[in-house]
Amino acid sequence: xxxxxxxxxxxxxxxxxxxxxxxxxxxxxxxxxxxxxxxxxxxxxxxxxxxxxxxxxxxxxxxxxxxxxxxxxxxxxxxxxxxxxxxxxxxxxxxxxxxxxxxxxxxxxxxxxxxxxxxxxxxxxxxxxxxxxxxxxxxxxxxxxxxxxxxxxxxxxxxxxxxxxxxxxxxxxxxxxxxxxxxxxxxxxxxxxxxxxxxxxxxxxxxxxxxxxxxx
Amino acid sequence: xxxxxxxxxxxxxxxxxxxxxxxxxxxxxxxxxxxxxxxxxxxxxxxxxxxxxxxxxxxxxxxxxxxxxxxxxxxxxxxxxxxxxxxxxxxxxxxxxxxxxxxxxxxxxxxxxxxxxxxxxxxxxxxxxxxxxxxxxxxxxxxxxxxxxxxxxxxxxxxxxxxxxxxxxxxxxxxxxxxxxxxxxxxxxxxxxxxxxxxxxxxxxxxxxxxxxxxxxxxxxxxxxxxxxxxxxxxxxxxxxxx
Numbered sequence: 001x002x003x004x005x006x007x008x009x010x011x012x013x014x015x016x017x018x019x020x021x022x023x024x025x026x027x028x029x030x031x032x033x034x035x036x037x038x039x040x041x042x043x044x045x046x047x048x049x050x051x052x053x054x055x056x057x058x059x060x061x062x063x064x065x066x067x068x069x070x071x072x073x074x075x076x077x078x079x080x081x082x083x084x085x086x087x088x089x090x091x092x093x094x095x096x097x098x099x100x101x102x103x104x105x106x107x108x109x110x111x112x113x114x115x116x117x118x119x120x121x122x123x124x125x126x127x128x129x130x131x132x133x134x135x136x137x138x139x140x141x142x143x144x145x146x147x148x149x150x151x152x153x154x155x156x157x158x159x160x161x162x163x164x165x166x167x168x169x170x171x172x173x174x175x176x177x178x179x180x181x182x183x184x185x186x187x188x189x190x191x192x193x194x195x196x197x198x199x200x201x202x203x204x205x206x207x208x209x210x211x212x213x214x215x216x
Numbered sequence: 217x218x219x220x221x222x223x224x225x226x227x228x229x230x231x232x233x234x235x236x237x238x239x240x241x242x243x244x245x246x247x248x249x250x251x252x253x254x255x256x257x258x259x260x261x262x263x264x265x266x267x268x269x270x271x272x273x274x275x276x277x278x279x280x281x282x283x284x285x286x287x288x289x290x291x292x293x294x295x296x297x298x299x300x301x302x303x304x305x306x307x308x309x310x311x312x313x314x315x316x317x318x319x320x321x322x323x324x325x326x327x328x329x330x331x332x333x334x335x336x337x338x339x340x341x342x343x344x345x346x347x348x349x350x351x352x353x354x355x356x357x358x359x360x361x362x363x364x365x366x367x368x369x370x371x372x373x374x375x376x377x378x379x380x381x382x383x384x385x386x387x388x389x390x391x392x393x394x395x396x397x398x399x400x401x402x403x404x405x406x407x408x409x410x411x412x413x414x415x416x417x418x419x420x421x422x423x424x425x426x427x428x429x430x431x432x433x434x435x436x437x438x439x440x441x442x443x444x445x446x447x448x449x450x451x452x453x454x455x456x457x458x459x
Binding site: 051054056078081082085086088090092093094095096097098106107109110111140154155158 | 376377379380381382383384385386387393400401403404407408411
């Protein structure tokens with residue numbers, strides 16, 4: 001889809017949340033294989049930035065190219081939800097199905113897979129990240145670490161080209177955090193990560209940028 | 217449902233009670249009027265007061281217009297049914313029904329505009345406090361606050377789930393899968409609500425709030441309970457649509 005250029009290219013991005021500008025004149029570039037960390041204090045717009053890359057927060061200014069396509073409207077962003085996979089800050093918000101396997105099958109079903117194909121993809125993905133034993137567990141009965149891995153399985157089941165991760169290790173204990181970081185490192189995917197966690201930054205980051213508070 | 221209102225300082229308690237008491241009194245008075253002319257004048261006065269509140273910045277104009285539209289959507293439903301009498305030859309225009317519909321429309325608008333003007337800028341918490349001050353039992357006042365608060369929380373949950381569904385490529389359409397997914401979404405909102413209720417219960421008990429002893433029966437599993445409730449809601453809706 002985008003052989004040579006950057007996977008994500010933003011120029012002069014301006015983002016607003018609840019009518020207040022939180023990101024101003026921001027340039028963003030992500031190349032294949034990069035694991036770009038977006039750092040910055042709380043409220044500087046890290047989550048807003050990630051959500052804007054899926055079209056959930058409309059751009060108040062600037063130009064955005066995702067996987068080689070210029071994106072402005074819902075019609076531009078909709079087909080990219082899948083190739084760009086977002087892991088939400090609160091995994092509980094993201095888990096949708098009654099069981100872990102059904103949740104992981106949700107994305108493939110949205111992309112037109114049959115029920116059997118979607119289940120097969122889901123089970124393979126769960127096995128790949130080492131949580132096949134959770135397949136039939138109700139999503140609300142999972143621990144925090146298991147929820148985060150199950151949510152990641154739902155994203156990976158859509159075969160994304162880029163991962164957008166919002167504070168992926170926040171609230172996890174050391175073991176769960178290490179396990180998640182291992183899965184992310186092994187995925188080989190390009191990613192943009194918003195994180196405060198030094199262990200997460202140290203383990204994964206190939207490049208870092210800092211979001212400064214927008215000028216008043 | 218959003219509970220956040222324009223950031224205005226909460227008025228002192230006596231003035232809050234006066235505003236709520238006046239709104240209730242005017243509503244009772246208007247509900248007894250039977251003259252269309254007087255009711256029309258009350259509507260005009262209410263509209264002027266509401267516009268004045270809007271001009272003062274207490275009630276944003278778009279908010280005022282949206283509320284007036286909501287009220288009149290209900291009024292429009294009345295006009296679809298009330299002025300018609302079912303007789304041998306099918307539905308026929310009824311003067312008496314139309315007169316009733318006119319009176320109800322004018323009363324509804326007059327009361328709504330009056331309340332919007334008098335209660336502009338107050339959130340549910342302030343209104344509940346004023347109602348408690350006017351003699352509403354404190355349990356009911358607390359129930360009012362919790363209802364408004366948790367309607368907001370449920371709406372937040374719905375919006376977050378909606379975002380998560382879109383992030384994974386869900387696009388609603390006129391098909392069976394969309395119906396199934398929406399039923400699943402409803403069930404999930406109920407599960408979230410129940411889990412949150414359990415957490416709130418724990419938080420209350422952690423602060424020494426005494427509840428009645430729990431029965432020894434085993435509660436149904438949350439997912440089944442929510443799925444059953446969602447199925448009941450959907451089934452009832454379908455029966456209603458197909459009746």
